[in-house]
Amino acid sequence: MTYRIAVIAGDGVGPEVTAQARKAMHAAAQRFGFAVDETEYDLGGRRYLDTGEVLPDSVLEELRGHDALLVGAVGTPAVPPGVLERGLLLKVRFSFDQYVNLRPVKLYPGVPSPIAGLTPERCDIVMVRENTEGLYVGAGGAVYTGTPGEVAVQESLNTRMGVERVIRDAFARARSRRGRLTLCHKTNVLNHAGALWQRTFDEVAAEMPDVETDYVHVDAMCLYLVTQPERFDVVVTDNLFGDIITDLGAAVQGGLGLAASGNLNPSGAHPSMFEPVHGSAPDIAGRGWANPAAAVLSAAMCLAHLGEDDAAQALEGAVAAVLPTLGAMAGDGMGYSTDEIGDRIAAAVADVSPTAPASAPAAEQR
Helix, strand or coil: CEEEEEEEEECCCHHHHHHHHHHHHHHHHHHHCCEEEEEECCCCHHHHHHHCCCCCHHHHHHHHCCCEEEEEECCCCCCCCCHHHHHHHHHHHHHCCCCEEEEEEECCCCCCCCCCCCCHHHCEEEEEEECCCEHHHCCEEEECCCCCCCEEEECCECCHHHHHHHHHHHHHHHHHCCCEEEEEECCCCCHHHHHHHHHHHHHHHHHCCCCEEEEEEHHHHHHHHHHCHHHCCEEEECHHHHHHHHHHHHHHCCCHHHCEEEEECCCCCCCEEEEECCCCCHHHCCCCCCCCHHHHHHHHHHHHHCCCHHHHHHHHHHHHHHHHHCCCCCCHHHCCCHHHHHHHHHHHHHCCCCCCCCCCCCCEEC
16 A cells, blocks of 8 residues: 655744654655655745745645645744735644644653653643634734724634534544543533534443543633643643643643644545644754654554554554653654654664664655
């Protein structure tokens, strides 16, 4: 089996961590008997500054022909906020109907957490974030811009179809795990959207009595993630709330350098996109200080989505084995460079000595 993967390494540390994810994927491919055919796409801040292009429609159509997209990180201080987020990442999510944003919050053994006394068995959560609706649709507008009377309106759009399909996805994931699902919203204030989410959640729950259900307001979720993360198994929430609470979850699990994500089209009608949660960190680019764990774990999610479960587990297991050997989870205190950590992870994936070389073959340039 050969999988066509579009690689968007991006900016800053993006190319550095993506290179390590590719090493791990190719080590898994060799061990488990499949192939990865990569095409690199020069998309991100650098291309925008050079050409004024973010994501041309012709390139979007090329991406559509792949089995999955692997993204590093995009962004540079020279590009205004929102240009790349809306023109690249959100455009891909909306165009490919990637309506599930999946973000695990998992503390691995030997990884320090800022939560004193937190143990891995108390922190193993899957966040299911609705990914194509809510405030991120961009509905609204502004008048009297730049004057003291400026008015800005940003509307949250929620459809029954969009809410129900992500809730059903979350129920299925809860069934495959520990059988507990929590709805996170703000129904006491956001009475229109909140009522739609709660009513839909309750109706689907009635079809699946084997799943234990719960509800928390998003502000309470921020508290419980710190004080009682063991309360949660699978959490389903809307676009904005999911964006916020998963970054808090990343801190709880040891930092953004360990946080992976997938933007999924569960039907397989369009490719899904996998990327670490962290940004491009231009201040440390080129120093070898970026932890590639999140990029490798995102690649593991990619392989799982493609049906290569054994390979996905090998990648996650390799990351879990290497992380406790680091002096820190990021920066020069890690004790190894980004590339060296990638080599050690790939060697563990291949089940060979950690000193063995591991490198991904060159990809076609686009």
